[in-house]
Amino acid sequence: MTDHHDSQTTALWPAPFASDAVDATVTVPGSKSVTNRALILSALAADPGWLRRPLRSRDTLLMADALRSLGIGIEETVSSSSELAGPHSGRGESWRVIPSAPQAPASVDVGNAGTVMRFLPPLAALAEGPVRFDGDPRSHERPLRALIGALTALGARIEDGGRGALPLTVHGVGSLEGGQVEVDASASSQFISALLLSGPRFNQGVEVRHTGDVLPSLPHIRMTVDMLRRAGAQVDAPDSGGEPNVWRVTPGALLGRDLVIEPDLSNAQPFLAAALVTGGRVTIPDWPARTTQPGDALRGIFTEMGGSCVLDERGLTLTGTGRVRGIDADLSEVGELTPGIAAVAALAEGESVLRGVAHLRLHETDRLAALTKEINSLGGDVTETADGLRIRPRPLHGGVFHTYEDHRLATAGAVLGLLVKDVEVENVATTAKTMPDFPDLWHRMLASEPATARA
Numbered sequence: 001m002t003d004h005h006d007s008q009t010t011a012l013w014p015a016p017f018a019s020d021a022v023d024a025t026v027t028v029p030g031s032k033s034v035t036n037r038a039l040i041l042s043a044l045a046a047d048p049g050w051l052r053r054p055l056r057s058r059d060t061l062l063m064a065d066a067l068r069s070l071g072i073g074i075e076e077t078v079s080s081s082s083e084l085a086g087p088h089s090g091r092g093e094s095w096r097v098i099p100s101a102p103q104a105p106a107s108v109d110v111g112n113a114g115t116v117m118r119f120l121p122p123l124a125a126l127a128e129g130p131v132r133f134d135g136d137p138r139s140h141e142r143p144l145r146a147l148i149g150a151l152t153a154l155g156a157r158i159e160d161g162g163r164g165a166l167p168l169t170v171h172g173v174g175s176l177e178g179g180q181v182e183v184d185a186s187a188s189s190q191f192i193s194a195l196l197l198s199g200p201r202f203n204q205g206v207e208v209r210h211t212g213d214v215l216p217s218l219p220h221i222r223m224t225v226d227m228l229r230r231a232g233a234q235v236d237a238p239d240s241g242g243e244p245n246v247w248r249v250t251p252g253a254l255l256g257r258d259l260v261i262e263p264d265l266s267n268a269q270p271f272l273a274a275a276l277v278t279g280g281r282v283t284i285p286d287w288p289a290r291t292t293q294p295g296d297a298l299r300g301i302f303t304e305m306g307g308s309c310v311l312d313e314r315g316l317t318l319t320g321t322g323r324v325r326g327i328d329a330d331l332s333e334v335g336e337l338t339p340g341i342a343a344v345a346a347l348a349e350g351e352s353v354l355r356g357v358a359h360l361r362l363h364e365t366d367r368l369a370a371l372t373k374e375i376n377s378l379g380g381d382v383t384e385t386a387d388g389l390r391i392r393p394r395p396l397h398g399g400v401f402h403t404y405e406d407h408r409l410a411t412a413g414a415v416l417g418l419l420v421k422d423v424e425v426e427n428v429a430t431t432a433k434t435m436p437d438f439p440d441l442w443h444r445m446l447a448s449e450p451a452t453a454r455a
């Protein structure tokens with residue numbers, strides 16, 4: 001939770017107050033997690049592939065730029081064809097990825113993207129020469145030690161000054177031996193996803209054994225396994241009859257694919273929350289019938305908190321009654337949903353306890369400390385527990401909601417502002433990490449125009 005004082009980060013956005021129940025259709029942009037996995041898998045493929053309707057945000061542009069600096073071709077095309085854009089979106093963007101062996105020397109800016117700082121070092125180990133990684137000040141504090149240790153055990157040489165963190169340099173020799181490795185991924189599931197994604201290209205493939213006592217964000221590991229299999233990789237996983245806590249990827253070529261990126265269901269959260277807390281109705285088009293995205297759990301969570309959900313050919317529609325119930329929930333599988341759930345819980349009728357999310361202290365900011373401080377500064381009653389938050393609703397008042405360069409803090413502040421007059425969200429532009437159009441989509445939702453994001 002560091003404070004920043006330049007003019008952009010201190011700019012205040014008056015969060016719109018909802019004088020009526022919202023009633024809107026909101027097309028949300030593509031999934032960050034799917035886009036960045038698709039970029040890695042296409043970069044490692046044997047032939048060119050396409051990403052249709054990729055997310056274009058800070059995290060995905062950083063990934064694309066990093067891959068380009070490693071010699072991978074990524075061409076962006078915009079088409080007005082409604083076929084590519086989908087029925088609800090006016091434009092369609094496609095990225096064509098032309099794979100090649102990763103080139104060094106290269107330099108990678110990871111920003112504050114967990115997916116870039118974790119998924120790219122294993123791929124960089126396949127280059128011949130040094131690849132330097134650095135990023136925002138916060139990236140130096142985010143966990144990386146267990147991944148550095150695992151990659152070193154698999155044959156990579158990594159120079160990190162013993163910090164176990166960024167900045168670091170991966171010195172590749174053109175290939176990586178791979179094989180069996182142990183990793184404690186209790187700080188981030190992304191360590192496991194990182195090793196698996198490049199695993200098909202290691203000489204011996206990879207067998208990853210998680211040794212920690214907890215493992216967060218399991219759906220994100222399932223997403224990795226699912227996308228690897230769709231790209232032609234052979235993967236054994238605990239879910240498909242394998243040993244618990246062990247994942248195995250066989251060496252082999254990956255297919256270049258033509259992939260339509262699903263909407264980001266975690267970024268649908270603030271819009272669904274708006275329907276819930278105002279007693280309105282919001283439809284998110286193109287909600288997938290089957291998905292590994294953790295945001296799909298919102299259907300159950302927001303139903304338990306008082307909404308009702310219908311998934312049909314129009315997409316997912318959440319209808320609220322205006323009454324919001326507190327919840328006692330283990331969010332370890334869906335940690336990235338915590339800030340949005342905390343905002344709704346602060347507006348509920350009863351107490352909430354959110355558990356299983358101690359690792360959020362090492363996300364974009366210390367999310368448990370930030371949510372506690374900011375909701376309490378508006379008059380709330382939030383206390384941190386060892387692994388989460390206890391939230392007792394109180395009448396809230398306006399004030400500045402600081403966001404600590406965390407996109408999900410900014411969207412949580414916007415949800416509070418719907419029911420609390422005069423909330424000002426500091427640095428709403430930080431939503432650009434995963435949803436640059438957020439302020440526009442939010443205003444359009446409130447104006448009850450069907451809102452359309454850049455696809």
Ligand SMILES: O=C(O)C1=C[C@@H](OP(=O)(O)O)[C@@H](O)[C@H](O)C1
Nearest residue numbers: 033188189190216217220335336
């Ligand atoms: O693999 C991914 O795409 C992600 C995994 C999760 O990370 P952690 O396991 O570090 O929480 C999640 O919070 C993050 O937003 C995206």
Ligand SMILES: C=C(OP(=O)(O)O)C(=O)O
Nearest residue numbers: 112113114115336363364
């Ligand atoms: C934790 C998150 O991001 P990252 O990919 O940077 O870990 C998030 O988006 O909530």
